[in-house]
Amino acid sequence: MQIIVVGGGKMGTHLAGRLQADGEAVTIIEARQGDAERVRRVRPDCTVVCGNASDPQILERAGVRMADVVVAVTGEDEVNLVISMLAKMEFAVPRVVARVNDPRNAWMFTPANGVDVGVNQADIMARFVLEGMNLRDVYTLMRLGRGDHSIVQANVGAGSQVDGSALRDIIFPDQTIVIAVDRKGDITVPNGDTVLQADDEAILFTNGDGRDAIRRLFA
Secondary structure, X not given: OEEEEEOOOHHHHHHHHHHHHOOXXXXXXXXXXXXXXHHHHHOOOOEEEEOOOOOHHHHHHOOHHHOOEXXXXXXXXXXXXXXXXXXXXXXXXXXXXXXXXXXXXXXXXXXXXXXXXXXXXXXXXXXXXXXXXXXXXXXXXXXXXXXXXXXXXXXXXXXXXXXXXXXXXXXXXXOOEXXXXXXOOEEEOOOOOOEOOOOOEXXXXXXXXXXXXXXXXXO
């Protein structure tokens, strides 16, 4: 995929490296000349464009018309929102992801304003803190849309209701699907015959009500 990352700070530089390691073609846009030069040194295999991404000409120079994804991760919510609106509404980029720095601004980062996924750092941190207080909890990997659906990770506890059971024999809550099983680093796409074992990590799609039922099943 062709991915444009707007913002060459620590987050943008790290993100670009992760995406590049996965084989994606990454272009970084950074407004400040000194920071752009630093990014070129740190990420020599990425294309770096120096300029203000709120300017459509800079986005075009970065190849926005060919981009599959634009990720706006600057430290300014207003900038991230403007870039998202330009990417989606002016250039019809298929997927736009934006960083939310101030949780009070999260309500603006919606598809109506060009944002497919708004990454609210404060909300994510709060969820991990709260979930980490309970060793039997289910960890949220990604929230989907504006509802309560999410992709979660649950560890199969030894002696739990699902330990040693085939998926077809487990009564999962409504709107819950097991989409992957990680067994000691070996990830498989399961079917009804897949038997869960203690210490497996199951990745599930579920809703808010399903989380509690999953917690009881896996603990």
